Amino acid sequence: MGSKSDSNPGSSGTRPASGTTPAASGSTPASGTTPAAGTTPPALPVALKVSFTLNTPDGLRKVSFGLEKDTDGVKVDWTITFMLYERTNAAASFGDPVVSLNVFVAVALHANAQAAVDNNGLTPAQTAHATGPAADAAKAAQAGTMPAPLANNIIQNTLK
Amino acid sequence: MRQLAGPRLSGVFTLLVTIAAVGSGQDSSAPNVLSNQNPSRNGVLPCKAGTNFETDKYRIVHTTVDDPFKFLYWIGGKSKSIEAQLAAKLDNQPFTYKLVDADGLALIENARFAPDADAGFSVRIELVSVQNCDPSAKTLDVIYRIYSTDPPKFLGGATESQDTAEKSPQTTTGLTQTGNPFHFNPTGGYDRSDGVFGGGRIEIKPQLGEFHLFDSFSAEGQGSYSMQSLSAALSGSANLLGWLRHTDWRINYLNYSAPAGATRLKQGSLSGQIDGETRPFWKSTLVARFGGLLQGGNMQSNVPAGLLPPQTVPNAGYGSLKGYLGLSSRTSHNVFSVSYGLELGSVGPSAQIDWRKHVGDVVDEFWIPLGDHKPLEVESRFTSGGIQVPHSIPLPARFFGGNGEQYFVPGDSWQISDVPVIRAIPANRFYLTGEGAGADRFTSINLTFAYPVKSKPIMPKDLSTDPELNKVLHAQIVTATSVEQNYYSWKDPHFSVALSKLPNLKQLLNALQSAVNTAQAAHPGQLQDQFADCTTNIGTAAFDVSSALATKGSTQYGDLSALLPVDSDDLKSVQDACVGEVNQQLNDPGIQSAAAAVDAARTSLMTEFNAIDQKSAAQKAASDIAFVDRTLNTLFKDLNIFSVSPVAVFDTAWIGPAKGALGGNRIGPGGGIRLELASYVNFTLGYAWNVNRQPGEGKGALFFSIGIRDLFH
Numbered sequence: 001m002g003s004k005s006d007s008n009p010g011s012s013g014t015r016p017a018s019g020t021t022p023a024a025s026g027s028t029p030a031s032g033t034t035p036a037a038g039t040t041p042p043a044l045p046v047a048l049k050v051s052f053t054l055n056t057p058d059g060l061r062k063v064s065f066g067l068e069k070d071t072d073g074v075k076v077d078w079t080i081t082f083m084l085y086e087r088t089n090a091a092a093s094f095g096d097p098v099v100s101l102n103v104f105v106a107v108a109l110h111a112n113a114q115a116a117v118d119n120n121g122l123t124p125a126q127t128a129h130a131t132g133p134a135a136d137a138a139k140a141a142q143a144g145t146m147p148a149p150l151a152n153n154i155i156q157n158t159l160k
Numbered sequence: 161m162r163q164l165a166g167p168r169l170s171g172v173f174t175l176l177v178t179i180a181a182v183g184s185g186q187d188s189s190a191p192n193v194l195s196n197q198n199p200s201r202n203g204v205l206p207c208k209a210g211t212n213f214e215t216d217k218y219r220i221v222h223t224t225v226d227d228p229f230k231f232l233y234w235i236g237g238k239s240k241s242i243e244a245q246l247a248a249k250l251d252n253q254p255f256t257y258k259l260v261d262a263d264g265l266a267l268i269e270n271a272r273f274a275p276d277a278d279a280g281f282s283v284r285i286e287l288v289s290v291q292n293c294d295p296s297a298k299t300l301d302v303i304y305r306i307y308s309t310d311p312p313k314f315l316g317g318a319t320e321s322q323d324t325a326e327k328s329p330q331t332t333t334g335l336t337q338t339g340n341p342f343h344f345n346p347t348g349g350y351d352r353s354d355g356v357f358g359g360g361r362i363e364i365k366p367q368l369g370e371f372h373l374f375d376s377f378s379a380e381g382q383g384s385y386s387m388q389s390l391s392a393a394l395s396g397s398a399n400l401l402g403w404l405r406h407t408d409w410r411i412n413y414l415n416y417s418a419p420a421g422a423t424r425l426k427q428g429s430l431s432g433q434i435d436g437e438t439r440p441f442w443k444s445t446l447v448a449r450f451g452g453l454l455q456g457g458n459m460q461s462n463v464p465a466g467l468l469p470p471q472t473v474p475n476a477g478y479g480s481l482k483g484y485l486g487l488s489s490r491t492s493h494n495v496f497s498v499s500y501g502l503e504l505g506s507v508g509p510s511a512q513i514d515w516r517k518h519v520g521d522v523v524d525e526f527w528i529p530l531g532d533h534k535p536l537e538v539e540s541r542f543t544s545g546g547i548q549v550p551h552s553i554p555l556p557a558r559f560f561g562g563n564g565e566q567y568f569v570p571g572d573s574w575q576i577s578d579v580p581v582i583r584a585i586p587a588n589r590f591y592l593t594g595e596g597a598g599a600d601r602f603t604s605i606n607l608t609f610a611y612p613v614k615s616k617p618i619m620p621k622d623l624s625t626d627p628e629l630n631k632v633l634h635a636q637i638v639t640a641t642s643v644e645q646n647y648y649s650w651k652d653p654h655f656s657v658a659l660s661k662l663p664n665l666k667q668l669l670n671a672l673q674s675a676v677n678t679a680q681a682a683h684p685g686q687l688q689d690q691f692a693d694c695t696t697n698i699g700t701a702a703f704d705v706s707s708a709l710a711t712k713g714s715t716q717y718g719d720l721s722a723l724l725p726v727d728s729d730d731l732k733s734v735q736d737a738c739v740g741e742v743n744q745q746l747n748d749p750g751i752q753s754a755a756a757a758v759d760a761a762r763t764s765l766m767t768e769f770n771a772i773d774q775k776s777a778a779q780k781a782a783s784d785i786a787f788v789d790r791t792l793n794t795l796f797k798d799l800n801i802f803s804v805s806p807v808a809v810f811d812t813a814w815i816g817p818a819k820g821a822l823g824g825n826r827i828g829p830g831g832g833i834r835l836e837l838a839s840y841v842n843f844t845l846g847y848a849w850n851v852n853r854q855p856g857e858g859k860g861a862l863f864f865s866i867g868i869r870d871l872f873h
Contacts, residue, residue, distance in 0.1 A: 041206030043289035043303055046213075047261040051284045052639050056713055072257050073212035118631045121638025124645045124778075125727050131646075132718020133728070136707040146703070150696075157728045 046071055050117045051081070054131050061086050062094055065122070065130045065158065067105075067113050078105035078113040082155050084135045099138040103152045105159065112159040122158075129158045207293035213300060218255040218293065222301040223247045225268075229308075239306075242271050250302060260288055260302050268306060283636040284308045320497075320573055341366040347382065350864045351563060352586040353419050357384035372396060374411075389416035393570060402439075405447070405784075409434040412570045414457075420588035422464050423597055425556040429457030433482075433569060444786035449499075450485040453569050459554035461597075468555065469596035473507060476554040480505035484568060484576060486521075490790050493535075494526040499576040501568040507552050515553040519545040519568050519578040533617035533800050539608040543577045547600040558598025561590035561813055563848075563863050580604040582813040584828025584848035584860045592856075594819025604813035610834055612803035637789045644781035649772050650717040658720060658768040659708065665723075665761045666705045669734075672758050673698050675750035676738060687742055694738040701730045724766055731762040805834045809848055821854040830860070 051066035066081035080103040085094035105113050116122055122130070134155040141151030207213075225243040230236045245267055250259060265286055287305040294300070341364050348358040359382030365375065379392040390413075397408035415428045435451030460475045468474060486499030503517040522542045527535035545559060561580030564587030568576035580602035582590055593599050649655060673695065680691045701723060708719035721727040735755060743751045811828040818824035832846015849860040 041204060041291070043291040044207035044209060044293075045287060045289045046257065047265070047286075047288035049265060049284075049286040050635070052636075053283070054639075054643055056715055060713060061715060068261075070257065070261055072214060073210055117635060121635035122642050123638075124642040124649070124774075125721060127639060127642040128646045128715075128718030128721050129727055130718070131643075132715045133704060133707065133722040134718075135715065136703070136719065140703070150700070154700075154728075160728060 046073075048117065049081075052122060052127075052130075054127055056131055060088070061131060061135065063131050063135050064097075065134075067117055069113070069117070076110065078110055079103065080105055080155060080158070082130075082134065082138060084138050086139075099135075099142045101138055101141075101152070101155065103155050105156060109156060109159045116159065126158050126160075129160075134158050205292050205294055207290045207300060208295075211293070213255045213290060213293070214257055216298065218298045218300050220250045220253050220255050220260070220302050221292070221299045223250045223264075223304070224301070225304045225306065227306045238271050242268055246302075246304065255290075255300065255302075260290075264288065264302070264304060268304060283639070320575060347380075350862065352858070352861055353562065353564075353588055354387040354586075355384040357382050357387060359383055359389075387416075387418045389414075389418070391415075391570065395571075404436050405439045407434065407436045408571075408573065410571060414570065418564075418588060420461075420560050420591055420597070422467060423461050423555070425560065425588065426460040427457065427556055429455050431455035431457075431570070433571075435569075435571075435574060437488075439780070440783040440786055444783040445491055446487055446489050448485070448487055449574060451483070451569065451574070453482040453484075455480045455482065459556040461555040463555055463597050467592075467597040469558070469593070469598060469600070471549045471552050472555050472558065472596070472598065473552050474555050476507045476552075477509070478505055478507055478554055478557070479509075482569060484574075486574075486576070492790060492793065493528065494524065496522075496524045498522045499568075499574070501576050501578065503568075505553065505557060507554065512551065514549070514551040515557065516548040516550075517545065517557070517578075518547075519543070519576060521568075521576045521578070523577075530611070533615050534612050537608075537610045537805075539606075539610075541577060541581070541606040542604075543579075543581070543606075544603045545578055545580075545601065549600070555598055558600060559591075559602045559815060560588040560598060561585070561602060561604070561815060562587040563861055564588060580813040580815055581606050582811040582826050582828045582848075582850075583809055583830055583846070583863050584811065584850040585826065585857065586861050589857070590813060590815060590826065593815055593823035594817045599815035599817075599823065601816045602814060604811065607810045609808040610805040612800060612805045615800040615803040617800050637785060641778075641781045641785045644784045645774075645777045646717050647714050648777035648780045649774060650714040652772040652777065654768050654771040654773075655717065655720070658765055658772075659716060661761065661765050661768065662705050662709055662720070665758070665765065666702065666709070668754070668758045668761050669698055669702045669705065672734070672738065672751070672754040673702075675748070675754040676742070679742070679746055679748040679751055682748075683746065687745060690737070690741040690745075694734075694742050697730065697733040697737040701734050704730055720765075720769070723762070724769055726769070731758065731765075735759055735762075800836065802837050803835070805836075807832045807834045807844060807846055809846065811848065824854075825852070826854075826857075827851050828860070830863075832863070 047068065047070050049066060049068040051064055054063045054065065056062070062085040064081070064083040064085075066083075068079045068081060070077045070079070080101075082099070082101045082103060083097040084099040085096075086098050087094050116126065134157070137146055137151040137154035140146035141148045223243065223246045225239050225246065227235055227239050230239045246264055249267070250264065253259060265288065268286060285305075285307040289303045289305070290300045291303055292299075292301040343363040343365065344360060346358070346360040348356075350356050359380065361378065361380040363376060363378040365377075374394045374396045376395045377393070378395070379390070381388075381390045383389070392413045393410045395408060395410040397406065399406050410433050412431045412433065413429070414431075417424060417426045419425075431453050433451060433453035435449065438448045440447050456477075456479045458475070458477045463474050480503050482501060482503045484499060484501035486497060488498075489496040499519075499521045501517075501519040501521075503515075503519075504513045505515045505517070506512055507514045520543065523540070525537065525539045527537045529535050547553065547558060559579055561582060562585045563581065563583040564579070565577055565581055566579045568578040580590060580599070581604050583606075591597055591599065676691065676694055676698070704719050704722045708716045718727070723729070723731045725732070735758070738751060739755045742748075743755065809828075809830045809832070811830075812825065813828075814825040815823045828848040828850055830846055830848025832844055834844040843864065845862075845864045847860055847862050850857055853859065
């Protein structure tokens, strides 16, 4: 299988161009200004990681879909941490993940990543993609039957 | 097994002091939440957004870890340990994003704050923030906030799950400690009938990982100079995905001996029971429950001559069959259950029905927030029962009232009261009727009002009102609902029809690939990128098809979705690449016909997929999650880890047949104080007056009960 055309840029461990400034900007008082007595300024987020662990109803597959938002104060980066666990029967332990991948999220999908950790959560289509095609692609890449960039793109498509 | 009713407290100033010490200890060891949000910390400097603290060469002064569930014994221990490790690693070090993000979070993740979820859904949130940035000294503080939850899909009946949320919030959030299968909870109390009693409950619940007929063993015992009780149960359960949502079954053993005024009641029995609970219905506010129990054993009493009612035997071997059903409801500030039970009993080894017992029990609890985490709680219970005796009945099977609660069936998941409860009269001492000892009918109403004058919320206000955290908490429910919805969509018959079309689609994709290969061979060196795109997209679609056909579970839904617009629309990508890019220029008839066949198959697939009743699937999923969502909301927004509440009680109970001063109505107002320290201890101490007492009855009764946290956790 070849590489899927017109897929999302910025995959396969290549850190894409960074996104926008953190949402917290503008809401924080000027640096060094001591707040009024009795009030305290909000902490400034520099990283947020949300991991959704999705178990299939048959108990044979578990996907940990993590979204990590990092900032260096100026730019924002999103990373997907994707882990797939499988077992042949529900009696056995999942053990170590079959696949463990980190995928940098393309800038075009940053808004979707933010939405996923905000009020929206993961939509039915996103959870279906994470436990289905994304998990299958990750597994295929691990087995060497699918190029890693293509697999990473399919994993990223969870956020579409 | 008889238990002392609702507020049942015991004398115990020493205990009060001890508990107060636990409470204050808890308070002092509690996390400072986020230091920026602690109003007691004045002079904390803000951190300016847009600053690169690494290139500006800031230095880390102080590192803290905040977890709302730090009050839990095992999470608190891990939290402290991680905080110490992070402080050793970060404090006084130059700030780098790698150090505080990747390295710091790796330490936290390795600590495994949440159990590994092997079923359902879980979420873990880690938020790293900086605060107290001093631009002159170039120093700052780092704060790690951790939140994990693995909410169980099934929480039991509404009133019972509310009780669990109050006394064991870690169970509701799925944060019970993994690994240790042993649980032990000491219990104790005082009642004038039983005296000071103590005991405990042990539960062994191994992590079996697969279905077993029995997955839990529990035993509970209490004793005093005048009362002994022992019960044990072997139980199992299963969560189901049809209209029947949950079922559990138990084998129970019970043996008790308790005073009842002039007599003593004894019972030994073995029973088997099975209960079921439906999926929520009627706007996800109601669940129906039903069950049955088969019991055999013996009952004994040493009733004085003259007190034995007609058709009543003091001692007997017996067998009984119980059936029970009910409805349970949970809304945002109200939990409600109504239950009915019927017992058909026989004395000795007989198949005839010697007695019939009917019990109706209605419980309601609502709470009105009158301030931040200061809800006015109103608990009410209406219970009524009657016994019909065509032949005979053992004396202990009749109704004996007082401030001891007794339930129709064993277990915590469904508590149907089946005795008249009046807290102004000691346990089992409201029993003399016009016919002798033990009533054959009763009605009781119990009201309890409580308002916390001192409280500490489970989720501190600054956290529960934090918009960022609230968004993520809501997102977890949305995600959990999405997972459930996909399952129901996968079960839809239209999905099966769509799936049946995939083998043909696979052949059509193969045919298209052959046509593309033929065309490419006929045009060497031309349109190489376009041919590559076409081949890749055919390969991706074929991969989806193969995955969907290979997978036998609900992940088929995702694989098939990937072919269609609902997801990445991989079949359209095939058309775009092979027709739009390649064949627009080649106009190859082989590609044209093969691509048209694939497109027709896509249309057919889409028609079937779009016929899936997504609305119904969404409704079922919402129903599945609704009770859990409401319970978690209550836990985070209303419940306290620590509270001291004055309590007012009012009971009225009637037993019959009444004759003169025997039987009839009693009224018992009273008051007391309730202390709750979630996961540590809870108790209620109070006194209720028997305002229309009859000869031989006391002026009132002290009630006290105490439950102590699981000592192994």
